[in-house]
Amino acid sequence: MxxxxxxxxxxxxxxxxxxxxxxxxxxxxxxxxxxxxxxxxxxxxxxxxxxxxxxxxxxxxxxxxxxxxxxxxxxxxxxxxxxxxxxxxxxxxxxxxxxxxxxxxxxxxxxxxxxxxxxxxxxxxxxxxxxxxxxxxxxxxxxxxxxxxxxxxxxxxxxxxxxxxxxxxxxxxxxxxxxxxxxxxxxxxxxxxxxxxxxxxxxxxxxxxxxxxxxxxxxxxxxxxxxxxxxxxxxxxxxxxxxxxxxxxxxxxxxxxxxxxxxxxxxxxxxxxxxxxxxxxxxxxxxxxxxxxxxxxxxxxxxxxxxxxxxxxxxxxxxxxxxxxxxxxxRSDFDAVVRTETSEARPAGDAPALEFKQVSFEYVPGQPVLRDINLRLERGQSLAIVGRTGSGKTSLVRLLTRLYEPCAGGIAFHGRDLRAITREELRTRMTLVPQEVYLFRGTLLDNLTLWNQAISPERIQQVASRLGLDEVLKRRGSTLDSQVDERGANFSAGERQLIAFARTLLCDPEVLVLDEATANVDPETERLVEAGVRQMMQGRTSIVIAHRLSTVERADAIAVLDQGVVAEMGTHAELLRRNGPYAALLKVDRGGKLDLD
Structure with missing residues (x-):
């Protein structure tokens, strides 16, 4: 040890x-x-x-x-x-x-x-x-x-x-x-x-x-x-x-x-x-x-x-x-262990940004959560994943960030098997923004940089301005030196998500994964959060699990999960024409949110 x-x-x-x-x-x-x-x-x-x-x-x-x-x-x-x-x-x-x-x-x-x-x-x-x-x-x-x-x-x-x-x-x-x-x-x-x-x-x-x-x-x-x-x-x-x-x-x-x-x-x-x-x-x-x-x-x-x-x-x-x-x-169930036995899927030059190949997963043996998932996402594209609660959306992104490992199949990142990539490289190039934002006790600056002193104040100010976080801080009378209570209890849900977005942009990842990151937004910061999502996704390969129809419509492709399988995939217009599972989700539109319950 x-x-x-x-x-x-x-x-x-x-x-x-x-x-x-x-x-x-x-x-x-x-x-x-x-x-x-x-x-x-x-x-x-x-x-x-x-x-x-x-x-x-x-x-x-x-x-x-x-x-x-x-x-x-x-x-x-x-x-x-x-x-x-x-x-x-x-x-x-x-x-x-x-x-x-x-x-x-x-x-x-x-x-x-x-x-x-x-x-x-x-x-x-x-x-x-x-x-x-x-x-x-x-x-x-x-x-x-x-x-x-x-x-x-x-x-x-x-x-x-x-x-x-x-x-x-x-x-x-x-x-x-x-x-x-x-x-x-x-x-x-x-x-x-x-x-x-x-x-x-x-x-x-x-x-x-x-x-x-x-x-x-x-x-x-x-x-x-x-x-x-x-x-x-x-x-x-x-x-x-x-x-x-x-x-x-x-x-x-x-x-x-x-x-x-x-x-x-x-x-x-x-x-x-x-x-x-x-x-x-x-x-x-x-x-x-x-x-x-x-x-x-x-x-x-x-x-x-x-x-x-x-x-x-x-x-x-x-x-x-x-x-x-x-x-x-x-205990040796280590996080994202490098597997030397894996090999390159194909040369990195013509490989997609992300590719799921016959991926299956189960938390409990004999109870599959995902079955034979096949997805392909080219560089710079955005993919929205939708489906009712329990369909396996969050499990999918957990596999992508190697918080869990597939039980069968594999995931390739720029043609390389994820298991052949070190944890440090993978999570430098790919960042997950979860639905529940965790803030640490300390200053707001500490929570933005996560104590990385290599990030310059100019860069922090630029990102805060780009996301509108500086406007929010000015409105509440806070600064980057303001104290954050345990779990960020002194910030609203929307403010915490803006902080999480700024934290992500400061990392400048190649691939962005949003796990229902706009689900718990108060009306006051909804406009800023939506703008923040667009800013983060701009020019990046993105996978978005979202309830908001506006976020889903902007995606280059939409994958509909149903009971752990990909029921259909295509653009917003294509899926509406098919009048399949995706169209069924839109029939009950509740204030711009998909019916996913």
Missing amino acids: SGAGTPLAAAGPEARRVPVSWLWRYLRPFQWVLFAAVMSVPLITLVSLLQPYLLKVGIDEYIAPKKLEGLHWLALLLVLLVLGEYLLRYLQFVALHWVGHHASHELRKELYQHVLRMRASFFEREPVGRLMSRFTSDCEAITEALVAGVLNIIADLLLAVGIVIAMFLLDAQLALIALATAPLLFLATELFRKLLQAAYREAQKRNGLIHAFLQEQLSGIKVIQVFRREQTSAQEFQELNQRHQDAQGRIVRWDVLLFSSVEALASIAVAGLIWWGGRRIFAETLSFGVLAAMVEYLNRFYTPIRDLSSKFGLMGQAVAASERLSDLRA
């Missing part, structure tokens, strides 16, 4: 069997920092193990015999060891945070680049809210695991082994008593680890569903309010929220049970240690310093285990997040 041509691992069981191995590529650039952090673990462990031993030395060799000489040096050494341990832990923590956040930055960047390359069908299947949770909570879960999970678990295990060795070196009998509850401890932690991991996986799944639901419902809030669906929407959200709360409740329950189990077993072990150690002190077979050191070692043995619940939680979230991100990375 490092570049456009990097192959992705295949999705499936193999990705789940080793869910985190692919993350190493994001950590490799920081391997020396990680190496230093790993090398600090034994040093931190040694410093931590020395402190209880110094406590034993201080009690047995200085306090018990009431020897004050040299005690201050021992106390100073103990203080230095404590400060050194905290300093090493601080440096280790900072290094891990630095690595984790840089790796997360690279992961997010490459995931976004990966998602940007997906074709339109991917975004129709994947809710935006769910994708957003991949970039936010899932990446954060992996970062937290890198910072506070893996290395800390290794350090805790190393410390536990070191403590066991130190305890047996001090007194094997007391060590056996102190560790008598250890088997029960390990059984409990393993049981609760599995339960916590399953609960965290379920909670993250529910969190993604809430993200997807909120994105969809809040985007369609106007529809919900107009049709009085607030109560229904609130009930659906309550169900999702309740399931998420239930999953979080299971996390809390297993977390508390694990913590309580560790606390209880630790208290039992300490009680047994004091009881047996006290008897031996009275029998003068054990020094008080050894007992104090053993109690301190035992507390240090159980303390990291008390924290295992949170670490298991982090690791459980990271594993679940890694599985989802791995699946996303493995």
